[in-house]
Amino acid sequence: MKAPRFSYVRPESLDSVLELLAEHEGEARILAGGQSLMPTLNMRLSEPRLLIDINRIDALKGISLEDGTVRIGALARHAEVLESPLAAEHLPLIADAMPHVAHVAVRNRGTFGGSIALADPAAELPACAVALNASFVLASTRGRRTVPARSFFHGLYETELAEDELLVEARIPAIAPGYRSAFMEFARRHGDFALAGVCCHARVEGCVLRDVSLACFGGEDRPRFAAAASAAAEGRAWSEEVKDAVKAALGGELEPEGTFHASAETRVHLAQVLAARAVDRMLAAG
Amino acid sequence: MTDRPEAAGRPLPRGSARRLAAGRGRYADDLRFPGLLHLAFVRSPHAHARIVKIDPAPALAAVPAAKVFTGADIAAVCTPWQGKMDHLPTLVSPPQHAVAVDRAVWQGEPVAAVAAASRALAEDAAAAVAVEWEPLPAAAVRDRTLDADAAPAHPELGGNLAYAAAIRAGDPEAALAGSAHVVEACFSFARHTGVPLEPRTVIADYDPGEGRLTVHGSHQAPWHQQDTLSRHLGIPEHLVRVVTPDIGGGFGIKLHIYGEEIAVSAVSRILGRPVKYTADRLESFISDIQARDQRVEARMGVDADGAIRGLSVDALSSFGAFASYGRAPVNEGMMTISMAGGPYANGHYEGRLRIAFQNKPPSGMYRAVGQPIACAVTEQLLDRAAHAAGIDPVEMRRRNYWAEDAFPLRTPGGIAMDRLSLRQCLDRLVAMMGYDALRAEQAALRRSGVYRGIGVATFLEMTAIGAERYGPAGARISTQDGATVRLEPSGRVRCVTSVIEIGQGTLSALAQIVADRLGVAPEDVGVVGGDTALAPYGGGAWASRGLTIGGEAAWRAAEGLRANILELAGSILQADPAGLDLAGGAVCDRATGETRITLAEIGRIGHFRQDTLPPGVQPELAVTRHYAPDDVPFALANGVQGSSLEVDAETGGVRLLGHWVVEDCGRIVNPLLVEEQIRGGVVQGIGGALFEECRYDEHGQLLNGSLADYLVPMAAELPDIHVGHVETPLRGTALGAKGAGEAGTVGAPAAVLLAVNDALRPLGAQVSSLPITPEAVLNAIAAAA
Numbered sequence A: 001m002k003a004p005r006f007s008y009v010r011p012e013s014l015d016s017v018l019e020l021l022a023e024h025e026g027e028a029r030i031l032a033g034g035q036s037l038m039p040t041l042n043m044r045l046s047e048p049r050l051l052i053d054i055n056r057i058d059a060l061k062g063i064s065l066e067d068g069t070v071r072i073g074a075l076a077r078h079a080e081v082l083e084s085p086l087a088a089e090h091l092p093l094i095a096d097a098m099p100h101v102a103h104v105a106v107r108n109r110g111t112f113g114g115s116i117a118l119a120d121p122a123a124e125l126p127a128c129a130v131a132l133n134a135s136f137v138l139a140s141t142r143g144r145r146t147v148p149a150r151s152f153f154h155g156l157y158e159t160e161l162a163e164d165e166l167l168v169e170a171r172i173p174a175i176a177p178g179y180r181s182a183f184m185e186f187a188r189r190h191g192d193f194a195l196a197g198v199c200c201h202a203r204v205e206g207c208v209l210r211d212v213s214l215a216c217f218g219g220e221d222r223p224r225f226a227a228a229a230s231a232a233a234e235g236r237a238w239s240e241e242v243k244d245a246v247k248a249a250l251g252g253e254l255e256p257e258g259t260f261h262a263s264a265e266t267r268v269h270l271a272q273v274l275a276a277r278a279v280d281r282m283l284a285a286g
Numbered sequence B: 001m002t003d004r005p006e007a008a009g010r011p012l013p014r015g016s017a018r019r020l021a022a023g024r025g026r027y028a029d030d031l032r033f034p035g036l037l038h039l040a041f042v043r044s045p046h047a048h049a050r051i052v053k054i055d056p057a058p059a060l061a062a063v064p065a066a067k068v069f070t071g072a073d074i075a076a077v078c079t080p081w082q083g084k085m086d087h088l089p090t091l092v093s094p095p096q097h098a099v100a101v102d103r104a105v106w107q108g109e110p111v112a113a114v115a116a117a118s119r120a121l122a123e124d125a126a127a128a129v130a131v132e133w134e135p136l137p138a139a140a141v142r143d144r145t146l147d148a149d150a151a152p153a154h155p156e157l158g159g160n161l162a163y164a165a166a167i168r169a170g171d172p173e174a175a176l177a178g179s180a181h182v183v184e185a186c187f188s189f190a191r192h193t194g195v196p197l198e199p200r201t202v203i204a205d206y207d208p209g210e211g212r213l214t215v216h217g218s219h220q221a222p223w224h225q226q227d228t229l230s231r232h233l234g235i236p237e238h239l240v241r242v243v244t245p246d247i248g249g250g251f252g253i254k255l256h257i258y259g260e261e262i263a264v265s266a267v268s269r270i271l272g273r274p275v276k277y278t279a280d281r282l283e284s285f286i287s288d289i290q291a292r293d294q295r296v297e298a299r300m301g302v303d304a305d306g307a308i309r310g311l312s313v314d315a316l317s318s319f320g321a322f323a324s325y326g327r328a329p330v331n332e333g334m335m336t337i338s339m340a341g342g343p344y345a346n347g348h349y350e351g352r353l354r355i356a357f358q359n360k361p362p363s364g365m366y367r368a369v370g371q372p373i374a375c376a377v378t379e380q381l382l383d384r385a386a387h388a389a390g391i392d393p394v395e396m397r398r399r400n401y402w403a404e405d406a407f408p409l410r411t412p413g414g415i416a417m418d419r420l421s422l423r424q425c426l427d428r429l430v431a432m433m434g435y436d437a438l439r440a441e442q443a444a445l446r447r448s449g450v451y452r453g454i455g456v457a458t459f460l461e462m463t464a465i466g467a468e469r470y471g472p473a474g475a476r477i478s479t480q481d482g483a484t485v486r487l488e489p490s491g492r493v494r495c496v497t498s499v500i501e502i503g504q505g506t507l508s509a510l511a512q513i514v515a516d517r518l519g520v521a522p523e524d525v526g527v528v529g530g531d532t533a534l535a536p537y538g539g540g541a542w543a544s545r546g547l548t549i550g551g552e553a554a555w556r557a558a559e560g561l562r563a564n565i566l567e568l569a570g571s572i573l574q575a576d577p578a579g580l581d582l583a584g585g586a587v588c589d590r591a592t593g594e595t596r597i598t599l600a601e602i603g604r605i606g607h608f609r610q611d612t613l614p615p616g617v618q619p620e621l622a623v624t625r626h627y628a629p630d631d632v633p634f635a636l637a638n639g640v641q642g643s644s645l646e647v648d649a650e651t652g653g654v655r656l657l658g659h660w661v662v663e664d665c666g667r668i669v670n671p672l673l674v675e676e677q678i679r680g681g682v683v684q685g686i687g688g689a690l691f692e693e694c695r696y697d698e699h700g701q702l703l704n705g706s707l708a709d710y711l712v713p714m715a716a717e718l719p720d721i722h723v724g725h726v727e728t729p730l731r732g733t734a735l736g737a738k739g740a741g742e743a744g745t746v747g748a749p750a751a752v753l754l755a756v757n758d759a760l761r762p763l764g765a766q767v768s769s770l771p772i773t774p775e776a777v778l779n780a781i782a783a784a785a
């Protein structure tokens, strides 16, 4: 199919992006890597009047470390993050997750901000952001605000972003000494959106986990910070018993939708298996 | 049999590889036509619905220059067709229009065609056409389509049964009753489709001045298209020409008659302008033919020593909304019941087949037609029987193969078999895959909770089917192929063939054959095809026939030209042609090998200097030959496949570790081409085993009609595929080649299914539905616990 008619503009400054968004509120869409937007246009699933191409805006690019926080610009390509020594050192969870995001060609264009703004419930990066307690900087002509990842995702492709707002960057706490993380997902084929996935982050003392942060994605309408499962592992030495407690807690708090790819029960089961394996791997990595 | 050729047999890279890899392919969609209009279709959103009213006014308001054609508009210039087979009078299928008239019978069936100056405008207009629908209940659940209360796919037929057949040999009931072990299973094979990289594309250009229709299209069987267009549009056949440019894969999808494609010609005829239609990927999923879709209940009985005593197979197959037109639509089901049990000695067999209509896209011939089903059913039962009798699966096969001295024979399923190489292939495979070492490793890993599985499956591949199978059906498809071989004045050679190149590299192999016959290098032979007005009449590309039939025709044409060249050389040299031979691009002395005259000189004199020849000598430097299989009804290839994999018992995931194939496609003209076919076929077979499925809901709505949700196998999931060869030349042809295009697809699903169940056996779990999803594995394990 061919995309419906739309106008296209490629501003040179952040301010003009924000002005265009304000001026065409509700009728404009940001074009970042285009890996998700272009297919929806070509399938005529959405018909925006105006595409605002942000690829020229340098302020949205790059990855940097400031005061223990890694800043990932909205326009940072998946491939850039994957190859970033900074991300590898300070965000091992994201470095671990990135090879699971799509395939090389898609990663060459797809952007960090695009993935967060799109809020696909089976996407890896939103879940990593939730697990790591990241926050996002949003800008509009009305000003800037910072929103924690754990309250940014509202539902299926729904976020805290207002129609005139642009996602500028993600701010993610760099991993602190003594912390480890592990990423695991299960997909039918490599690079597919996952049937279930888990992100695990904690301080590891011997085989005791503290400050546990377990996030799940792939079955529900948004990534979930698994509070009960995280609590079940908190401060305890990892054992079969704790493993079972974490699995039981996940069974209690996850409420995935079944689809033809996998039923709700299968998705919960997979999340439980992956969570246990992720902790095993995290401990083994020591 | 002639002596072993030189170029034929060599692993030469195919001529077109460099061009295609460099992006210089020219596919139908790349072609440019002045004044071209683009067609888009309005499609039924319902699996079954009455078309109450079609109002083009909103479309014309949106795109004033657009033209809207309803089914009735198209029917005014194009007669409907019917998927009948003359020798099967009980087969019913209603008339099918290019564009639906009154009633749509599957979700996605075209109900109006819209022409405009660009595809985008045509889509804008098509989206605005207002159709009033009266939805009807749909027959959409295969296993319930024959229930008394099932909704009818076609109310006028009074039921969904399209065709039923039975095969019987010996006394299967008694044989099964008297068996030491009886194993049984109910298998399900999902509906899937072919997904060629290049979607279906057709450009029709009707010239009202001369009443001539020229069609460029991505077709596997252009002569079939020519015949259909001529008869249904009423254009004399000599004025219809079908040209096939580069084709990006077919897999059977592109050998059928599609309403959209015929409608393109109808609209061109009405408007007198060139018209194009390219299916996009979403349309492909709801309009390309679909395949497989069977439930098979089967039982096998064996003696205490593992010998098969009897086999019973009961298949429920599905046509979709229509029996496909002009071919052999019953074959998916018939292949299941005629090929089941094929490689194994057995006298007691019963096969039962019922084919039902559903409100889904028409089913058709997709790579390997029914044979993967026959293979998976047979091999899985044999594995279970081996387990019941306590015999190693490889040994089980060795014990049950037809005896070497049993050939030629006719199986209880009715398959004529010439000499096969079953044991040789099995021995090669066992050695290649290191079967014993894999078994030892499997046992060791099982103790540490790792579930590895090994599957070994014997396959038969029916290739190069002759007229005996299609002729009596009244199918107007030619099972012969032709070739013209011509000496050019420079001494180079040109071959024009009816074989259609769809990505398999056959034209390169033809060059190798012709080169050998004429004593020139393969690069000095140019091969072209793909034009029904210029090439000899033929069949095209289907049923793994290109080399077996088209290669034999090229061999014979080259032999004819060789004789003519020698005769002409004889009169030029005043020598006896019997004492002359062709080698190194020249005519040479047969006894001494000394060069007498170059082919360039023969070409020059034969084409330009006839005045220097003795009176009465007419140089004939082009020869056309046709070949139709005559000695045998088809060429039966055989082989064995092995799969090694690991099942993750916690996630249900299957990781493929290795795949091995030993195949016998008779004489190998180019091992690289054969191995590519085998590997590609294995990949498609693995797709059927683990991934591919058209998922429909109970109302006939496709749930996964995109490449995001319809999973095709991708490189990361695939193991190395090792290929070995055994060569048993085909009897009755000079070339001796059998087909190899479907072998991989026939055997791979069985090998993978067997391996998964081998891995699951210690858990007490088994699966018998393809594709084998992680969820199905988990459910099987849970059910066993």
Ligand SMILES: Cc1cc2nc3c(=O)[nH]c(=O)nc-3n(C[C@H](O)[C@H](O)[C@H](O)COP(=O)(O)OP(=O)(O)OC[C@H]3O[C@@H](n4cnc5c(N)ncnc54)[C@H](O)[C@@H]3O)c2cc1C
Residues within 6 Å of the ligand: A029, A030, A031, A032, A033, A034, A035, A036, A037, A038, A074, A100, A101, A102, A103, A106, A109, A110, A111, A112, A113, A114, A115, A116, A117, A118, A122, A123, A124, A125, A161, A165, A166, A167, A168, A191, A192, A193, A194
């Ligand atoms: C074949 C394929 C497989 C894929 N597999 C995966 C996978 O496994 N995991 C995964 O996570 N993703 C996957 N993706 C999606 C891919 O990662 C996308 O590229 C990404 O999700 C969106 O990024 P983009 O830069 O392409 O955004 P675009 O497509 O340009 O935009 C996506 C949406 O976000 C909005 N948007 C983009 N940037 C901003 C911004 N800065 N501020 C506000 N709104 C913005 C756009 O308006 C649009 O609505 C896959 C994509 C493809 C094509």
